[in-house]
Amino acid sequence: MAEGNTGGESLLFLTDEQLRKGIEAMFFAYRGFTADPDRILETMDYGRAHHRAVHFIHRSPGTTVSNLLTILGVTKQSLNRVLRSLIDDGLVDARVGKSDKRERNLYLTPKGQDLERQLSDAQRARMRAAYRAAGPAAVQGFRTVLEAMMDPDMRRQYQSLREGEK
Amino acid sequence: MAEGNTGGESLLFLTDEQLRKGIEAMFFAYRGFTADPDRILETMDYGRAHHRAVHFIHRSPGTTVSNLLTILGVTKQSLNRVLRSLIDDGLVDARVGKSDKRERNLYLTPKGQDLERQLSDAQRARMRAAYRAAGPAAVQGFRTVLEAMMDPDMRRQYQSLREGEK
DNA sequence: CTTGGAAAGTCAACAAGGCTGACGTAAATT
DNA sequence: AATTTACGTCAGCCTTGTTGACTTTCCAAG
Numbered sequence: 293m294a295e296g297n298t299g300g301e302s303l304l305f306l307t308d309e310q311l312r313k314g315i316e317a318m319f320f321a322y323r324g325f326t327a328d329p330d331r332i333l334e335t336m337d338y339g340r341a342h343h344r345a346v347h348f349i350h351r352s353p354g355t356t357v358s359n360l361l362t363i364l365g366v367t368k369q370s371l372n373r374v375l376r377s378l379i380d381d382g383l384v385d386a387r388v389g390k391s392d393k394r395e396r397n398l399y400l401t402p403k404g405q406d407l408e409r410q411l412s413d414a415q416r417a418r419m420r421a422a423y424r425a426a427g428p429a430a431v432q433g434f435r436t437v438l439e440a441m442m443d444p445d446m447r448r449q450y451q452s453l454r455e456g457e458k
Numbered sequence: 459m460a461e462g463n464t465g466g467e468s469l470l471f472l473t474d475e476q477l478r479k480g481i482e483a484m485f486f487a488y489r490g491f492t493a494d495p496d497r498i499l500e501t502m503d504y505g506r507a508h509h510r511a512v513h514f515i516h517r518s519p520g521t522t523v524s525n526l527l528t529i530l531g532v533t534k535q536s537l538n539r540v541l542r543s544l545i546d547d548g549l550v551d552a553r554v555g556k557s558d559k560r561e562r563n564l565y566l567t568p569k570g571q572d573l574e575r576q577l578s579d580a581q582r583a584r585m586r587a588a589y590r591a592a593g594p595a596a597v598q599g600f601r602t603v604l605e606a607m608m609d610p611d612m613r614r615q616y617q618s619l620r621e622g623e624k
Numbered sequence: 625c626t627t628g629g630a631a632a633g634t635c636a637a638c639a640a641g642g643c644t645g646a647c648g649t650a651a652a653t654t
Numbered sequence: 655a656a657t658t659t660a661c662g663t664c665a666g667c668c669t670t671g672t673t674g675a676c677t678t679t680c681c682a683a684g
Contacts, residue, residue, distance in 0.1 A: 369643080437599075438486075534632075
């Protein structure tokens, strides 16, 4: 409101009503986004916290506990509880760091990779259906808005994960 | 994979790698999406559950407890705990239904409206910044993909909230 | 008019997954 | 040698989700 039509371009897409629609879309879409993995996880006594850990270990094999803490934004006590169960259940391997022996380098075991694949297959299937229904131009816009919505720190994390990829 | 280039159009945006990027974008963006309201809420001993209740009561004044249960997708015991504190603190008014006296029609009190405004102002500010940075075409795509990502039931809820608006 | 069942509320108990604070140990750094 | 860092862990707390059981209210069908 009281935006003032600064450019020649219409700013109707910045009305409170449009913004509220976007907010509710995020809310409902995120539910869909997590629904499929959640169903898989609950059959095996794991939760979203386990999914996140498994995802980022898969994404960056050999990552350290501190790295994971930064990316996930939780306390080490909270992460440790989750990591402990994954290690004890043989899904994650924590190897003492080679150069710095204080660090633990985290890897998925074959069993962990199995779970990761199940979860990401389910999540990608939904994402694929949505992308396909929306089309490439919409997908481009989707990613642009999401990126702009992140906290700067998170955006750096997100983008640094992108580096070194073609 | 093994999508097969069915149309003449490139399907490169449907690769596993593109999908994974979308998944991580959702994860990081949702954190940003909830960060500002969360900060406000924690100063007053409320949580996200309170935010959601306040949002949808504001959105549909006079809505019933069952409606809210459907939209929020939690158990009545869980919702009741949140609703109870909001009612006791004088943010929400639960009036006995006029036609059906078993129902409770929920309304925000002036105090509840105050909180709602604080929360939605904060959330809209971030959304507005993201929208502005991304531009109208991206916003259109953003909404299209999110809608396609919802469960059909949620999509109906989402769209029914849209009805009756210009 | 009676009664079955829906809507709502409440009590109790439990679990996941956040949090803080305190403390210990090994390894690296200064 | 002293300090800092990385990690693990114990203990306790909170929010917000869950199930199960039960009551009260009240609509609507028989």
